[in-house]
Amino acid sequence: MSKYEQLMASIRNQINDGVWEVGEKLPSLRKQSSLSGLSLMTVLNAYQALESQGLVVSHPRSGYLVAPKIIPPEYKKTKANYHAAEHIDSNDLIFDVLQTSRQPGLINFGSAYPDPSLYPRTQINRSLATAAKTMPTSAMLDNFPPGNEELRHIISKRYATQGMSVSPDEIVITSGALEGLNLCLQSVTKPGDWVIVESPTFYGSIQSLQKLGLKALAIRTHPQTGIDLEALEVALKTHDVKACWLMTNHQNPLGFTLPLENKKKLATILNRYQTYLIEDDVYNELFSSNQKPLPAKxxxxxxxxxxxxxxSKSLVAGFRIGWVAAGSQAKSIQKLQLMTSMAASAPMQLAMTRFLTTKSYETHLRQLRRTLAQRKYSMWKVLNQYMPSDVNITFSEGGYFLWVELPEHINAYDLYLNALKHNIHIAPGTMFSLTDQFEHCFRLNASFECTDEYVEGIKILAELIKQLCKN
Structure with missing residues (x-):
């Protein structure tokens, strides 16, 4: 354990034991440095890490204060273990909501991407410019499936830092994660097959299942603890399921990370039924704890x-560079990619490789994680300050989404339409479900700084909710 982690553990224990109470100021950086014998930078790193975990908050000219404890709201368990959908129709809602989010001047709580200002655009553009200038004539062939060899080695080494042995030969570079997820589905299913998803789930999975003519089993999923593993096993027993498309870390839209014990159980269950797991882990770098959460893989x-x-979520959205650690399906996915998109963009692969060979990526990630954690906590506080008391707001560590549950008689799509009149955009819960179960919910992007504009946006949302409750 490093020195700053030791200091973190000590302060965390003191907070848990009541030595430092909610709202109380911790020793200043200089005083803590003197008390502990550690450098100012070590103390600062410890305090910032504690802040990213929601244990302390920083205030200008006041230093670091002990944060209020987040008590998760109670959620009723739905009666149905799962919902079976033989015919999927995502209709026009998803398309309309996504298109509307592109309108200029919106307070865009509905966006799926982090605040663009958090990306290191200058460094990335410099890498792209250099790659374009120095790209050899053989670049297109060199970057055909499975993709740029050096980039695959870099990704393989990043797996190794988590104790995972993933060969570069197993990795296929794709045009973003969504292409990889679709290729995985195509490689192990045929039209009419059953596929398991979470409920609620990422809307992209609903669209993919519809496009490929697949049938869905949407499994009951809790905002804090994740997919119901008992319900999952029931579905596997009663249906001939070919694959599961699941998010185990910082799930979109709920935000939870599946506890490690549950991931182990999930892996055991799927192995028992010999069912493919397509693990959608696009938010894996956006953790706020000391350690990157392991994937089920x-x-x-x-x-x-x-x-x-x-x-796309950790570095730059526009490059559309993703990958699949494809296991036994690596060759099949390469063949499918050649028949569809041919390959991920060669200049983008080269630019990404160039950037990742510098130290800039890790520096950027550390700052990104801290900023996202601080902003998410700040937005959660503002929401709790202005929202009606019967509105539940799910807070989970990591990522940048908050899941908001309105009283059951309120339709979040009505809120979405009313909010647009005030140039405020949200993602209504209907986007993430095969049923009307989440009509009273919406997803909120908490990656933006809580400026006066965003606080005013939250106030307006709160007033609109109050009006809907009255009506």
Whole structure:
């Protein structure tokens, strides 16, 4: 354990033991440095890490104060274990909501991407410019599936830092994670097959299942603890399921990270039923704890687990560079890619490789994690300050989404339409479900700084909710 982690553990224990109470000021950086014998930078790193975990908050000219404890709201367990949908119709809602989010001048709580200002655009653009200038004539062939060899080695080494042995030969570079996820589905299913998803789930999975003519089993999923593993096993017993498309870390839209014990159980269950796991792990770098959470792939060394991720959420959205650690399906996915998109962009692969070979990525990630954690906590506080008392707001560590549950008689789509009149955009819960179960919910992007504009946006949302409650 490093020195700053030791200091963190000591302060965390003191807070838990009541030595420092809520709202009380911790020793200043200089005083803590003197008390502990550690450098100012070590103390600062410890305080910032505690802040990213929601244990302390920083205030200008006041230093670091002990944060209020987040008590998760109570959620009723739904009666149905799962919902079976033989015919999927995502209709026009998802398309309309996504298109509307592009309108200029919006307070865009509905965006799926982090605040663009958090990306290191200058460094990335410099890498792209250099790659374009120095790209050899053989670049297109060199970057055909499975993709740029050096980039695959870099990704393989990043797996190794988590104790995972993933060969570069197993990795296929894709045009973003969504292409990888779709290729995984195509490689292990045919039209009419059953596929398991969470409920609620990422809307992209609903669209993919519809496009490929697949049938869905949407499994009951809790905002804090994740997918109901008992319900999952019931579905596997009663249906011939070919694959599961699941998010185990910082799930979109709920935000939870599946506890490690549950990931182990998940891996064991799927191995027992010999069911493919398509693990959507695009938010894996956006953790706020000391340690990056393991994917389920790390816990079950099965060739039937395909781990998908990308750099879109952690580095830059526009490059569309993702990958699949494809297990036994690596060759099949390469063939499918050649028949569809042919390959991920060669200049983008080269630019990404160039940037990742510098130290800039890790520096950027540390700052990004801290900023996202601080902003998410700040927005959660503002929401709790202005929202009606019967509105539940789910807070979970990591990522940048907050899941908001309104009283059951309120339709969040009505709120979405009313909010647009005030140039405020949200993502209504209907986007994330095959049923009307989450009509009273919406997802909120908490990656933006709580400026006066965003606080005013939250106040307006709160007033609109109050009006809907009255009506």
């Amino acid at each position: 790390a816990l079950e060394h099965s060739a039937m687990t395909m781990h998908c991720s990308s750099f």
